[in-house]
Amino acid sequence: QVQLVESGGGLVQPGGSLSLSCAASGSILSISTMGWYRHAPGKERELVASITGAGSTNYADSVRGRFTISRDNAKNTVYLQMISLKPEDTAVYYCNALVQPRRPPYLPANYWGQGTQVTVSS
Numbered sequence: 779q780v781q782l783v784e785s786g787g788g789l790v791q792p793g794g795s796l797s798l799s800c801a802a803s804g805s806i807l808s809i810s811t812m813g814w815y816r817h818a819p820g821k822e823r824e825l826v827a828s829i830t831g832a833g834s835t836n837y838a839d840s841v842r843g844r845f846t847i848s849r850d851n852a853k854n855t856v857y858l859q860m861i862s863l864k865p866e867d868t869a870v871y872y873c874n875a876l877v878q879p880r881r882p883p884y885l886p887a888n889y890w891g892q893g894t895q896v897t898v899s900s
Contacts, residue, residue: 800873
């Protein structure tokens with residue numbers, strides 16, 4: 779069993795900052811790519827940012843320059859630092875990780891967090 783637990787999120791005014799974190803725990807042998815997705819009402823879920831085990835990052839055009847993804851491999855944790863937040867950043871943010879479990883057959887699988895609400899409003 780693998781669990782992803784998110785923390786952070788909440789209500790912030792436009793132009794404000796917020797940080798999210800997501801810790802993976804359980805039967806983990808290794809984690810390759812970790813990422814953050816978001817789902818806004820009336821829209822499809824979209825990739826916000828991702829980071830490989832080696833630290834290579836990828837960002838959606840809408841957040842590049844404002845959001846920063848990072849990870850602590852020793853803690854199996856991924857972070858998302860968000861600045862200059864806009865109302866259009868309002869969404870439920872989900873953590874995602876590609877995990878290779880300790881148990882056979884050791885096949886990598888995608889796991890998701892439960893989601894955390896980010897609301898940008900005055």
